[in-house]
Amino acid sequence: MIIHPPEPATATGHVAAMYDGDLAEDGMVFAHTRAMAMNPDAHAAFEALIHAIVPSIGVRVYEAATLGAARAIGSAHCLLAHGRRSLRAGVVDEAGLAAFADGDDAAFTASEQAVIRFATRLSTDPAAMTDADTQELRDAGFTDRQIVDIALAAAARNHFSRALLSLAVPVESVPGLDPALGAALTRAASSPTGDR
Template sequence: VADAGFVFAYTRAMAVNPEAHEAFMALIRAIVPSIGVRVYEAATLGAARAIGSPHCLLAHGRKSLRADVLSEDGLAAFARGDDSGFTPAEQAVIRYAEALSTDPRAMTDADTQRLRDAGYDDRQIVDITLAAAARNYFSRSLLALAVPTDDVPGLDPATAAALRADAA
């Protein structure tokens, strides 16, 4: 409540096994320091868009606005499939997260090489991979449990609608 201003619907589902949710949060806390919030959100949003997770697109869209990762225009563009609000290196992260989220068995060394070419080191590549994989775990859990999608405050209604449509 203190951070978001409301209680997300996923809280009820995760309250059934709070230790698992805390382990997920500990993983996120271990990932973010090496890649930073901007890259973490790029990986998260890329994975959420590929999965079609309205929960995570809305929640992390809001987080991206609050952390100045994206402007309102940049988030609206992202919802339309335009990643120009991100740097070229962050766009490489989005593509990587999308590949991991849609067909990870098709990934090759060329996928990680693109991240390397964008300036990421081995630790960062592992943490980008973990960020996208963690988003798959959480997003797919919410989808499988049929957790209702929240109306997330702080998002322009048109942008929120576009993010929901992006998840459809």
């Protein structure tokens, strides 16, 4: 990574809060956090967007949209981080997450699978999407507000993941995630859904 983010020892304000969050949870500051610390106002705005999205769709649907987009994009950073978050939130178990890494979404509910498909299409060929894509979410029981927030969740993941990929931010192991599962998620990122 060519950019030179602020060092933890000199961080102040929102950057210090970003670093402190990583240190408190994992005892280290992730490279992706350091990269985003270059523009703390943008990071704060991203967090505000996520906080505006999640209440209407809930954590399970948010994580389904996030994982679907991250797999489609080929983002190991986000597959690892949100894989662990999904495990901790009870969205999916380790076996289900390993299957997801191999392209099998059966561990998710039918409505969550619809969200994953929508996030995948948004992340691979958004210009080809039609009302039929939205109708699938409506048929799965989502309201207009939830449909918009699912689209925003997947689009937000594209924003974050693609920024990290474009800056060649190193991918690091995520503490607390089984190494074999981490390897499976990393392999999934090297063969994004759009390439399968």
